[in-house]
Structure formats: structure tokens, C-alpha cells
Amino acid sequence: MQKIKLVADLHIHTIASGHAYSTYAEVVQVAAQKGLQAIALTDHGPAMPGGPHRYYFGNLFALPEKEQNVEILRGIEANIIDRDGTVDLPDNYLQMLDLVWVGLHIGCLQPAGKSINTEAVLNALANPYVDGIVHPGNPNFSIDDEAVVREVIKRGKVLEINNGSFVMRRGSKTGCLEIARMVRRFDGIVALNSDAHVAANVGCSERALKLAAEAGITSELILNADLERLKAFLKSRGKRRFQKNQDN
Ligand SMILES: [Zn+2]
Numbered sequence: 737m738q739k740i741k742l743v744a745d746l747h748i749h750t751i752a753s754g755h756a757y758s759t760y761a762e763v764v765q766v767a768a769q770k771g772l773q774a775i776a777l778t779d780h781g782p783a784m785p786g787g788p789h790r791y792y793f794g795n796l797f798a799l800p801e802k803e804q805n806v807e808i809l810r811g812i813e814a815n816i817i818d819r820d821g822t823v824d825l826p827d828n829y830l831q832m833l834d835l836v837w838v839g840l841h842i843g844c845l846q847p848a849g850k851s852i853n854t855e856a857v858l859n860a861l862a863n864p865y866v867d868g869i870v871h872p873g874n875p876n877f878s879i880d881d882e883a884v885v886r887e888v889i890k891r892g893k894v895l896e897i898n899n900g901s902f903v904m905r906r907g908s909k910t911g912c913l914e915i916a917r918m919v920r921r922f923d924g925i926v927a928l929n930s931d932a933h934v935a936a937n938v939g940c941s942e943r944a945l946k947l948a949a950e951a952g953i954t955s956e957l958i959l960n961a962d963l964e965r966l967k968a969f970l971k972s973r974g975k976r977r978f979q980k981n982q983d984n
């Protein structure tokens with residue numbers, strides 16, 4: 737079995753999320769110690785109880801693009817807040833960010849049955865600033881997996897295998913495995929992320945790696961297994977920062 741190494745962690749929370757425990761500086765420190773080449777700060781969107789105001793996302797440009805040799809991507813884990821797929825940060829903010837995840841979260845949206853959950857996700861995917869879906873496979877929010885996987889791939893976006901799903905969202909494994917297998921069959925890509933809510937967990941994606949291997953996902957299908965692949969993806973997604981010279 738090919739040994740896969742992840743070079744980036746694209747789903748990390750800081751104290752700005754309201755229920756996470758480490759600062760930006762602590763997160764960067766751990767990422768550098770672990771030899772990661774890139775991280776994405778993806779605090780929860782403003783609809784999350786205790787989440788940051790939209791100005792937090794508007795001001796992420798106060799951060800350097802690179803620190804201690806780690807590329808710092810300014811992102812969000814936005815919330816889908818209705819069946820129309822509305823996300824909780826306006827487009828003029830979303831368009832400034834390097835990475836926009838969306839997800840379904842209790843506290844921001846009531847689970848409403850498979851067809852309405854699916855409709856909400858498919859509508860959110862139509863937003864051009866949305867880059868991918870976090871932690872699909874969550875039994876609290878059942879979705880039509882195949883419809884979502886096909887739509888993500890059709891739109892050149894990415895699905896996440898979330899390391900936290902196996903602990904925080906119990907019962908996710910079956911759904912995650914099924915989704916990972918579909919991504920492979922339909923020629924999509926995945927990102928394997930920690931969903932760290934404390935700095936010590938930055939870069940910890942072992943469970944997600946194990947599941948990916950079980951689904952037959954190889955390194956080439958993993959967005960964050962290669963820095964150039966990640967940069968090319970962000971460029972293809974029209975991110976301002978990556979429209980510049982590739983040297984940056
Ligand atoms: Zn959280």
C-alpha cells in the first residue's frame with residue numbers, strides 16, 4: 737500500500753470560532769513543527785453560536801501569506817442556513833477568501849429530511865465562491881450522496897474526508913466510505929483534513945487517511961497531498977491570490 741503524506745491541513749479552527757481553543761500563532765507553530773507546507777484557517781461562519789462577526793473574515797488580510805515556511809490560506813467553514821443554500825457570509829466577503837468550505841451544522845440549520853438537506857447542499861454548490869463541502873456522510877444530515885458527489889465534481893469542487901467525523905459525528909463512517917468510493921469512481925478529488933479545534937490536532941488526519949485507503953483513494957486524488965496540486969486547484973477556482981505569479 738502506497739504511503740500517503742499530507743502536505744497541508746485545510747480545515748482548522750482558532751479561538752475565533754467560539755468553541756475552539758488555540759490562537760492563530762499557536763496553530764502556525766504546530767503546523768511548522770509538523771512540517772506542513774500550508775494550512776487553511778477555516779473558522780465557523782457568523783451564524784454559528786459564538787462564531788465571529790463578518791468583519792473577522794474581512795480582515796483576514798491582516799495575516800501574512802506565509803509564516804515559518806507555512807502558506808497561510810484565509811478561509812471559512814461557512815454555514816448553509818436555508819434550503820435555498822444561502823451561506824452565512826455575503827459574496828463580497830467570500831470572494832476575498834482563499835478557500836470557502838460550506839457545511840451543515842445543527843444550531844445553524846435544522847435537519848429537514850434527505851431531500852431538503854440535499855436541495856440545500858446542491859443550491860449552496862451553485863454559489864461560485866464555494867469550493868467544497870465539509871464532512872459529508874454525517875448521519876444527522878442525510879443527503880443524496882450520489883447527487884452531491886456528482887454535482888461537486890461537475891463544478892470542479894472538492895469533497896472533504898473529515899478526520900473529526902469519526903469522533904464528533906458518530907455514525908459517519910459508513911457514509912464517508914461510500915462517498916469516498918464514489919469520488920474515486922466518478923473521478924473527483926478529496927481533501928483530508930483534521931478539523932482541529934485545538935492546535936495539537938493540526939495535521940492529525942490519520943483516521944481520514946485510513947478511510948481513504950479503504951476506499952482505494954490514491955495520492956493523486958488527494959488535493960492536499962501535493963502543494964502544487966493545491967495551488968493549481970485554487971488558481972482554477974479563480975482565487976485572487978493564485979492568479980498572480982506561481983512564485984508567490
Ligand atoms: Zn467547530
Ligand SMILES: [Zn+2]
Nearest residue numbers: 813839870871
Ligand atoms: Zn463543521
